[in-house]
Structures are given as structure tokens and as C-alpha cells.
Ligand code: UD1
């Protein structure tokens with residue numbers, strides 16, 4: 001039994017007060033729509049349709065490679081009208097699952113539950129909310145049977161007190177929807193064609209109505225910035241909980257942000273204010289200090305990332321020490337037990353086993369061997385204004401503080417480069433290389449205006 005999933009994403013989202021279409025507002029690592037798409041994909045539907053209208057081009061442009069059918073809703077006349085725009089593209093024998101582009105925390109399981117029954121009934125996913133403000137209320141008869149959904153603006157005082165709400169997610173056979181949607185009118189406070197209005201119509205037509213209860217967590221919609229921030233917090237809680245269950249120590253679950261896919265081995269410890277983005281892998285016993293940002297990186301077992309470090313696109317070996325205040329940019333590779341200290345920036349560079357760059361340095365487009373010691377204030381001058389050039393430093397080399405390495409240049413194995421050297425030519429292996437600058441003193445000197 002084939003299923004078509006229709007995601008409604010044409011609305012203006014006026015309450016966001018944004019230049020950006022609502023479904024492209026950020027949530028976690030992506031947009032609101034990303035999350036809905038992910039849940040939809042997990043159900044492997046035969047057909048995926050996204051209905052766009054307001055700022056349609058912008059929404060479509062954000063998904064150049066998405067395998068779906070885009071349908072245009074010319075005027076945003078309500079959710080029933082949005083679905084009606086999609087129906088002609090759906091084969092009559094399909095079951096239809098409708099998802100809202102601004103209800104992003106739904107789980108794949110809920111989508112599957114809807115899809116499983118989409119051929120037999122009009123299925124509505126509902127939930128109980130302590131504060132149902134803004135949501136459509138579920139009205140049932142004395143026997144508990146679903147009757148209708150009443151939007152807040154159309155509800156009576158008594159109906160507003162109902163705490164069971166419409167989550168927006170609905171399923172039904174395509175052929176029923178074809179018959180029912182044209183009967184939906186806009187006789188309501190907003191003069192819109194409401195999708196939940198198909199419920200009483202379906203009942204009149206003798207179709208079964210089924211309510212499925214879903215977790216409150218999944219039902220939250222994002223109509224304004226406050227709700228968007230609320231969703232971010234929920235998403236964070238959900239992901240932190242998964243990390244805790246995987247054996248990670250999280251110092252304060254309220255102060256950890258997970259905006260991607262994080263895989264942790266046992267006994268990882270994350271201090272407060274840590275942000276994990278993209279694809280992050282942390283080996284056993286990794287310690288991440290307070291206020292670090294880790295983006296698309298892999299960190300080996302027992303490494304320590306000290307506070308206020310930014311790690312982006314780096315691979316860090318076992319037992320390394322990074323920070324505090326280090327910045328590792330894409331293409332950084334630290335071999336085992338390497339140390340990168342405070343106010344050090346590394347980009348597109350390999351740092352060998354046990355090597356140290358401990359203070360105030362820039363290492364870019366470079367390859368350092370094992371056991372190298374780079375003194376404070378060492379700079380690789382990798383860019384001559386036109387092209388990037390490489391620096392190579394051999395095993396066991398010692399580079400004195402405040403050295404300027406003008407690339408392309410190399411320092412041989414076991415070489416020593418004296419402090420404050422301006423290295424324009426290669427430093428041979430094992431030798432001592434330095435630029436001699438004579439130190440002078442002018443005795444009895446006084447400042448002019450003294
Ligand atoms: C809707 C439901 C409400 C439910 C709530 C759950 C209706 C009439 N009301 O209210 O019962 O409790 O969601 O979050 O359905 N859209 C279109 N075209 C339109 C209008 C809307 O594509 O013409 C899309 C929007 O982009 C959005 C979704 O449909 O993704 C829901 O629209 P929205 O205006 O946010 O509905 P709510 O007022 O939240």
C-alpha cells in the first residue's frame with residue numbers, strides 16, 4: 001500500500017517577523033523543514049510532495065538536490081487549500097500523510113504510525129498540552145469519539161479550556177480527500193480553508209475517524225521566535241538525554257548544545273557551555289572543557305580539550321591536549337599526544353606524535369614531524385598575497401620563539417632554529433640556524449622631551 005507524504009510549507013509565517021520563510025528558520029543543525037524531511041524520509045514514502053507558496057523560490061533553492069515534487073499553492077488560503085493543491089499529483093489509490101513544515105520534532109515512528117493507517121481511516125495525531133494556547137482544540141462526543149477540531153479563534157470559552165490539541169499531522173486515503181476537500185468552506189474567523197474541517201465531513205460520509213495520541217514533545221509548532229527557541233531547547237534536551245544514555249558525563253544538561261550527529265564512547269565528559277555541531281566523534285575518556293565549540297571533528301581517546309577552544313574540521317589523536325583558547329581550523333590533524341596550547345591557530349596542517357605548539361602561534365599549510373617543539377609566537381607565513389605555500393618541519397626539530405617561517409620553507413630533522421629567526425631559506429637537519437641581529441646599547445640616552 002503506497003503512501004504519499006505531503007509537507008505543507010507554503011504559509012507566510014508572519015508571526016516570525018522575518019525576511020526568511022518560516023520553514024527555513026534554523027533549528028539544531030538545520031532548518032525547521034530539514035527535520036520534517038528527515039522524519040518523512042524515514043518512512044520511505046512512495047511519493048514526497050512539498051507544498052510551497054510564500055517565498056517558494058527561496059525554499060526550493062535551499063534544497064537543490066531534494067528528491068521530491070514541489071507543488072505551488074498560489075494563494076495562502078489555508079491548510080486545506082494547500083493540500084488540495086497537492087492532490088492532483090497523488091494517485092487515487094495512495095494513502096496520504098500530511099505533515100506541517102513548522103512542526104519539526106515529530107519522530108519517524110509517528111510518521112510510520114500515520115502511514116500504516118492512511119488507507120483505512122481519517123487519522124489525526126493529537127496530544128495533551130498543559131497550555132493549549134494557539135492550537136486547534138479537539139472536540140469529542142460523550143463517548144470520546146472524535147468530532148471536530150476548533151481553532152482557537154473560533155472556539156467558545158468552554159472549548160478553549162480543552163487541553164487535547166490538533167498536532168496538524170493527518171492521514172487519509174487520497175480518494176476520500178479528493179471528495180472531501182472541495183466541500184471544505186472558509187466560514188471561520190480567519191476566512192481560511194482549514195484542513196481539520198475534513199473531520200466532520202468524513203464522518204458524514206461514513207468514514208471512520210481515528211485519533212492517535214502522540215507525545216507532547218513531538219507536537220510543538222513554531223509560529224513565533226519564542227516557540228522557535230522553545231523547540232531548540234526541546235531538541236537539545238532530547239539529544240542530551242541520548243548522550244547521557246550512551247554513557248557521557250554532561251556537567252549541566254541545560255548548558256550543552258547538540259546541533260548534529262554526535263557519537264561518543266564511554267566516559268566522555270562535557271563541561272558547561274559546550275556546542276557540538278555537525279558530525280562529531282569523541283573517543284573514550286575525552287574531556288571537553290567549558291565553552292568549547294566542536295564542529296565536524298574526530299577526537300581520539302583520552303584527549304583533553306581545554307576551555308574556550310574552537311575545533312572545526314580537525315582530526316585529533318589519542319591523548320592530545322588542545323587549548324585553552326585554541327583554534328583548530330579545517331584540515332588540522334594532530335597525531336597522538338600532540339599539544340596545541342593557548343592562542344594557537346592551526347589550519348590545514350599535520351602535527352606529529354608528541355609535538356608541541358604551546359603558545360601564541362599560527363601554523364598553516366604545514367607538516368610537522370614527531371617530537372617537534374615550536375616556541376611561542378612562531379608564525380608560518382603561508383601566503384604571499386597570491387598563493388599559499390607549505391612549511392615542513394622534520395622530526396625532533398626545535399623552533400625558537402618568535403620565529404617567522406617564510407614559506408615555502410623547510411626545517412630539517414633535529415634542527416634547531418634560534419629565537420627570533422626570520423627563516424627565508426631552508427634550515428638544514430641537525431644544524432643550528434639563526435638570523436643574527438646585533439644588539440646595541442646607546443649609553444646615557446634620554447628621551448627627547450625629558
Ligand atoms: C495549525 C492547525 C491547528 C493545529 C496547529 C498545530 C489548521 C487550520 N490549524 O494551526 O489546528 O493545532 O497547526 O501546529 O490547520 N500552510 C500552507 N498554506 C496555507 C496555510 C498554511 O502551506 O495556506 C502551512 C504552513 O506553512 C505551516 C502549516 O501549513 O507549515 C500550518 O499552518 P499555520 O498557519 O502555522 O497553522 P496554525 O495556525 O499553527
Ligand code: CA
Nearest residue numbers: 102221222223
Ligand atoms: Ca503553525
